[in-house]
Amino acid sequence: MLPEQPDDWTEPGAYPVAPGVYRIPLPLPNDGLRAVNVYAVEDPAGLVLVDSGWAMDETEKAMTAGLRLLGYDLADVAEVAVTHAHGDHYTQAIALRATFGSRVRIGRGERASIERLLGGDLGAYDDQYRQLRAYGATELADRLERWAATAFNRGDMPWDLPDGWLDDGEQIRLRDRALDVIATPGHTQGHVVLRDSPAGLLFSGDHILPHITPSIGFEAVVARTPLRNYLASLRLVKDLPDTLLLPAHGRPTPSVHRRVDELLAHHEVRLAAVYREVQRGAPTAHAVAATLRWTRRERTLAELDLFNQMLAVIETGAHLDVLVLQGELTCTEVDEVRHYST
Numbered sequence: 215m216l217p218e219q220p221d222d223w224t225e226p227g228a229y230p231v232a233p234g235v236y237r238i239p240l241p242l243p244n245d246g247l248r249a250v251n252v253y254a255v256e257d258p259a260g261l262v263l264v265d266s267g268w269a270m271d272e273t274e275k276a277m278t279a280g281l282r283l284l285g286y287d288l289a290d291v292a293e294v295a296v297t298h299a300h301g302d303h304y305t306q307a308i309a310l311r312a313t314f315g316s317r318v319r320i321g322r323g324e325r326a327s328i329e330r331l332l333g334g335d336l337g338a339y340d341d342q343y344r345q346l347r348a349y350g351a352t353e354l355a356d357r358l359e360r361w362a363a364t365a366f367n368r369g370d371m372p373w374d375l376p377d378g379w380l381d382d383g384e385q386i387r388l389r390d391r392a393l394d395v396i397a398t399p400g401h402t403q404g405h406v407v408l409r410d411s412p413a414g415l416l417f418s419g420d421h422i423l424p425h426i427t428p429s430i431g432f433e434a435v436v437a438r439t440p441l442r443n444y445l446a447s448l449r450l451v452k453d454l455p456d457t458l459l460l461p462a463h464g465r466p467t468p469s470v471h472r473r474v475d476e477l478l479a480h481h482e483v484r485l486a487a488v489y490r491e492v493q494r495g496a497p498t499a500h501a502v503a504a505t506l507r508w509t510r511r512e513r514t515l516a517e518l519d520l521f522n523q524m525l526a527v528i529e530t531g532a533h534l535d536v537l538v539l540q541g542e543l544t545c546t547e548v549d550e551v552r553h554y555s556t
């Protein structure tokens with residue numbers, strides 16, 4: 215049973231989702247996702263947060279206000295378990311640690327991406343530009359590179375290694391409960407979900423979102439086969455008994471399985487559509503993406519902003535590459551651009 219949630223899931227507050235577990239929605243900087251849910255898990259040894267929000271003043275204020283409703287403050291956060299190394303999940307944890315000494319852990323598979331961003335000699339999206347060019351979207355890559363050079367100041371964002379890595383199969387042991395760590399690569403290589411089996415809860419991060427289909431493989435160091443990994447990670451979660459879905463963006467819902475089925479069906483439809491466009495003669499991921507419709511509003515590729523055009527082309531490429539892996543398409547590289555054919 216899921217306690218009632220407000221009509222607008224982004225409304226500030228602290229909402230019980232299960233005994234001792236609360237959802238605290240936090241604001242995001244001008245982001246289409248609107249808000250991010252942090253889950254506070256009560257334990258006699260201290261609070262554990264699942265995910266942490268985007269490090270900024272408004273986040274700290276909203277988190278402080280949410281915790282206060284529960285009788286806590288930021289100093290009571292003993293540990294933050296982060297599902298993946300995206301800014302809206304990870305950076306506030308690093309900020310909390312600096313002030314309050316909270317312990318921060320994240321999936322081991324995020325290490326390469328976290329270190330890449332610490333290194334500083336490579337840009338955050340260099341892998342994406344390389345992918346875009348391989349997918350035939352050279353002009354888009356050039357425009358993005360120019361845009362990113364002015365849009366970001368990475369020095370503003372707290373970024374560092376965690377205190378520890380979460381491994382698949384281990385448990386985060388609290389005094390009164392244990393959270394199973396399950397590696398779910400796809401959205402990012404090192405994404406993990408956390409499961410409280412006796413309580414029937416799945417903290418799904420961005421692996422399973424109720425209203426949107428998560429982006430695939432948007433990370434500093436990209437996986438070789440992100441969509442294949444993602445689909446396998448969906449099936450992995452589906453093989454476990456059903457639980458409540460506690461997502462990082464959107465309303466909690468009663469069934470993980472129902473949403474996994476919808477996401478698997480979405481990708482089946484997408485794979486078929488992508489195949490059809492190659493059959494009709496679209497040679498590259500960019501060309502295929504330009505024939506498809508995007509978002510629930512059925513927009514064309516050109517109607518999306520630059521950032522979402524990038525995600526769309528990369529996702530189309532991921533679908534094409536899965537079809538190649540399945541032996542349904544062939545791929546040849548011409549001048550470092552991937553050309554697909556039936």
Ligand SMILES: [Zn+2]
Nearest residue numbers: 298300401420
């Ligand atoms: Zn994410």
